[in-house]
Amino acid sequence: MVEPIVVDEEYRKEIEMARRELGVFITNNKCAPLMLQFAWNDAATYDAKSRRGGPNGSIRLRIGQELKHEANKGLEKAVQYCEIVKTKLKLKKVSYANLYQDSNESPRTEGRFIDGEEDARNLRKIFSRMGLSDEQDIVALCGGHTLIRTMYPKVSMGETHKDRSKFEEGKSTNKPLKFDNSYFKELLIKDASFSRLPMDYALVEDPKFHHYVERYDEEIFFKEYAISHKKLSELGFNLNNLDQPKGPYAKLNQHKGLIGIGIASVVVTVILGYLLKRKKNQLKN
Numbered sequence: 001m002v003e004p005i006v007v008d009e010e011y012r013k014e015i016e017m018a019r020r021e022l023g024v025f026i027t028n029n030k031c032a033p034l035m036l037q038f039a040w041n042d043a044a045t046y047d048a049k050s051r052r053g054g055p056n057g058s059i060r061l062r063i064g065q066e067l068k069h070e071a072n073k074g075l076e077k078a079v080q081y082c083e084i085v086k087t088k089l090k091l092k093k094v095s096y097a098n099l100y101q102d103s104n105e106s107p108r109t110e111g112r113f114i115d116g117e118e119d120a121r122n123l124r125k126i127f128s129r130m131g132l133s134d135e136q137d138i139v140a141l142c143g144g145h146t147l148i149r150t151m152y153p154k155v156s157m158g159e160t161h162k163d164r165s166k167f168e169e170g171k172s173t174n175k176p177l178k179f180d181n182s183y184f185k186e187l188l189i190k191d192a193s194f195s196r197l198p199m200d201y202a203l204v205e206d207p208k209f210h211h212y213v214e215r216y217d218e219e220i221f222f223k224e225y226a227i228s229h230k231k232l233s234e235l236g237f238n239l240n241n242l243d244q245p246k247g248p249y250a251k252l253n254q255h256k257g258l259i260g261i262g263i264a265s266v267v268v269t270v271i272l273g274y275l276l277k278r279k280k281n282q283l284k285n
């Protein structure tokens with residue numbers, strides 16, 4: 001029988017505090033694109049077969065290895081932002097040590113990097129490896145690219161395009177800080193003045209992906225993005241099967257799907273809350 005999960009009250013409070021603080025930080029520093037990409041790249045290491053990797057913040061522990069990979073260009077900044085929040089709040093329970101069980105994972109995550117050059121086949125391969133093989137999840141989540149602004153000359157907080165991107169400078173959307181369905185609309189226009197990643201084109205060219213690109217008016221996109229993002233943030237957690245990886249942090253790992261482990265996994269949920277709130281405000285005004 002599965003024992004009920006008891007979440008330490010102090011731990012829960014710290015997670016809530018971190019969530020609020022990160023929300024404010026992201027708004028003030030206009031760094032939602034960076035943080036969303038950071039959260040995604042961390043989650044995208046998940047391997048459904050071995051149940052290793054995933055949205056657990058372990059990306060931070062592989063500085064010099066994973067973070068130095070070109071696919072993660074400039075994401076050290078996101079780690080620094082998380083550190084700022086962690087230090088400011090003087091978090092005791094939510095510790096990076098929570099994540100150490102994944103810290104010696106780097107050899108296993110080799111080959112799980114993404115670089116934007118992927119075609120439709122590779123996109124399916126990446127998401128299937130993560131256990132997200134449904135086309136709806138793939139296209140909805142890739143809608144996160146509505147926030148891409150790495151291609152702009154100035155990205156955020158003094159960074160330049162070169163600090164964040166290996167791709168040509170250009171514009172990838174008309175409104176890079178606005179979370180809406182314009183990514184899909186602009187993909188369909190096929191306007192050559194937009195800079196696109198090969199994976200972006202794959203979404204319009206593959207007939208099954210195309211179906212979702214066309215279908216995504218703002219309402220449907222938001223609804224389905226929220227569902228898929230929740231799945232993303234819970235990768236590796238199954239309440240009915242707590243046979244989680246063993247080791248000193250196994251207990252903490254069990255809480256993962258409920259409140260998230262460590263700051264970086266909080267980022268995933270904060271981002272979603274932030275984006276949805278932003279959207280609501282936009283509709284009000």
Ligand code: HEM
Pocket residue numbers: 032033034036037040114115116117118123126141142143144145147148149150151155164165166167197199
């Ligand atoms: C397999 C799928 C994906 C690939 C291959 C991919 C690849 C990339 C690449 C290469 C960049 C950097 C572009 C540049 O250098 O200018 C990027 C940026 C970004 N990605 Fe993805 N991505 C994928 C899926 C996603 C998903 C699912 C999300 C969100 C849930 C996401 C969110 C972002 C964001 C927000 C940025 C912009 C960061 C910024 O402008 O600061 N990506 N992606």
